[in-house]
Amino acid sequence: MEKLEVKKLNHSFGFTEILRDINFKLTKGEVLSIVGPSGGGKTTLLHLCADLLDVEEGSVTNTFASSAFAFQDARLLPWKNVIDNISLGLLANGCKKAEAIKKSQEIAIKFGLEESDFEKFPKDLSGGMRQRVSFARALVVKPSLLFLDEPFSALDIGLKKELQAILIEMISKKEISILFITHDLMEAIRLSDEILLLKADPGHIVKKFSYSLAQNERDDKYVYGESAKILQDEEIIDTFELELK
Amino acid sequence: MNFVIKILKDFPAYLWSGWGSIASIFLFIALWDMGNQIYGDLVLPSPLETFQTLWLMLQDKEIIGEINTTLYRASVGFGVSLALGSILGLIAGFFVTASMMSRPIVTILVGMPPIAWIVLAMIWFGMGDETVIFTVIVASFPIIFVGALQGTRTLDGDLKEMAVSFKLPWHMKFLDVYFPHIFSYLFPACVSGLGMAWKIVVMAELLATSDGIGATLGVARSQLDTPTALALVVIMIGSLMFVEYIILEPIKREVELWRS
Numbered sequence A: 001m002e003k004l005e006v007k008k009l010n011h012s013f014g015f016t017e018i019l020r021d022i023n024f025k026l027t028k029g030e031v032l033s034i035v036g037p038s039g040g041g042k043t044t045l046l047h048l049c050a051d052l053l054d055v056e057e058g059s060v061t062n063t064f065a066s067s068a069f070a071f072q073d074a075r076l077l078p079w080k081n082v083i084d085n086i087s088l089g090l091l092a093n094g095c096k097k098a099e100a101i102k103k104s105q106e107i108a109i110k111f112g113l114e115e116s117d118f119e120k121f122p123k124d125l126s127g128g129m130r131q132r133v134s135f136a137r138a139l140v141v142k143p144s145l146l147f148l149d150e151p152f153s154a155l156d157i158g159l160k161k162e163l164q165a166i167l168i169e170m171i172s173k174k175e176i177s178i179l180f181i182t183h184d185l186m187e188a189i190r191l192s193d194e195i196l197l198l199k200a201d202p203g204h205i206v207k208k209f210s211y212s213l214a215q216n217e218r219d220d221k222y223v224y225g226e227s228a229k230i231l232q233d234e235e236i237i238d239t240f241e242l243e244l245k
Numbered sequence B: 001m002n003f004v005i006k007i008l009k010d011f012p013a014y015l016w017s018g019w020g021s022i023a024s025i026f027l028f029i030a031l032w033d034m035g036n037q038i039y040g041d042l043v044l045p046s047p048l049e050t051f052q053t054l055w056l057m058l059q060d061k062e063i064i065g066e067i068n069t070t071l072y073r074a075s076v077g078f079g080v081s082l083a084l085g086s087i088l089g090l091i092a093g094f095f096v097t098a099s100m101m102s103r104p105i106v107t108i109l110v111g112m113p114p115i116a117w118i119v120l121a122m123i124w125f126g127m128g129d130e131t132v133i134f135t136v137i138v139a140s141f142p143i144i145f146v147g148a149l150q151g152t153r154t155l156d157g158d159l160k161e162m163a164v165s166f167k168l169p170w171h172m173k174f175l176d177v178y179f180p181h182i183f184s185y186l187f188p189a190c191v192s193g194l195g196m197a198w199k200i201v202v203m204a205e206l207l208a209t210s211d212g213i214g215a216t217l218g219v220a221r222s223q224l225d226t227p228t229a230l231a232l233v234v235i236m237i238g239s240l241m242f243v244e245y246i247i248l249e250p251i252k253r254e255v256e257l258w259r260s
């Protein structure tokens, strides 16, 4: 069984403690979200899980066959056009050039990019377009585990919903497992099997919320209802310092 | 291959954009002619006389031979600088210690006046090709070295991380992630290195050899043959402008389209 398991993970940058005693487990086909305030260490945690930072204390065990990362800042290669950026991961996996380009074009269209954008360099794209290219680059390799660091933060509601729908379809088919970071509680509720609440200074998990209804059966009513519930939660109010009026 | 075609395709448009520069060249020639009318033929021959001399010189086999000698020395010197400079610059850039150690050496190389190198080279190698080539190398090597070093030092850590996360094999890492960035530093460095090589080769020849454009310039000076001296200067500047504006600039434009 493919899984990602984090045990007793601590992390510091210099003398600043960023993460303390993080434990969780993500198994095949699951979606795990991490929500928390800005600067709470979410990106750091994701980088540790994806082996982009060295684990200092505790352990991260990743047995997933393949993984891909969509970064918070898109991190596109400035000297490559949209299609060449998307096909990067495919080419790295040994895919043939022509096939990689074809797949990249398909996914670009699916993600709402126009054919006239294909030849553009990242400097000529909007922030949201860059995010979509970065997300497409991660998804086109069909990873078994996907790391998402706020991939929808620069998109309008319509696009957000479309991309979420693509993810939900993949989730329902159990094609993919996701470790997902977001600020948006509704988005987390729509997509996740489990939500971890990460409180800052230092980052530690204070609460878990589980949702058992299948993602493709969650309608707006369900999401709004659950969001209203979660916003009443003491820990959430405390973590995000929400004022009750 | 596509790339070469693209450069050729955009070439006419690029040439057309050059009218401004051509106008400024003509303005310069007009000023030159004015100088001739004020100071007389001996001090500053007229542009017409200079270009006539130039025309005659270009039909003279001997002069062509001198030009070829100079071209040979400059190319060997620049070629060696290019190869050594980029390889050593890359290595120094990838290792922090190496880049720290190389800094004072670069300062010495850059800070030492070329004329001092020429004197030393004359003592070490005598009068001949080696002296000239050596001087060209010491003058243009540091420029290219620093370009390669800075290109490598300023690689974007975020992009490196991205490359790791997609498990790019080493050749893709180099070609797709590192090289374009390094090249954007190395290319301008090469252009200035080339200019430097071309200037230094003439100076070294004037002082240390009996052939080449520099030596011919020396002979013209001793005979007070100002038109020949000016014609030689025109050859030097003309060839540099040709390489820079007709060959290198269009390449640079194409290569750096992605820059904002």
Ligand SMILES: Nc1ncnc2c1ncn2[C@@H]1O[C@H](COP(=O)(O)OP(=O)(O)OP(=O)(O)O)[C@@H](O)[C@H]1O
Residues within 6 Å of the ligand: A013, A018, A037, A038, A039, A040, A041, A042, A043, A044, A045, A072
């Ligand atoms: N390389 C680093 N060196 C030193 N400190 C760092 C480094 N990276 C992050 N930090 C610090 O770690 C803390 C957590 O950063 P992180 O990027 O993980 O936050 P985040 O939860 O992702 O925030 P956001 O939601 O705004 O993206 C911040 O205080 C940040 O200053």
Ligand SMILES: [Mg+2]
Residues within 6 Å of the ligand: A042, A043, A044, A072, A149
């Ligand atoms: Mg972050």
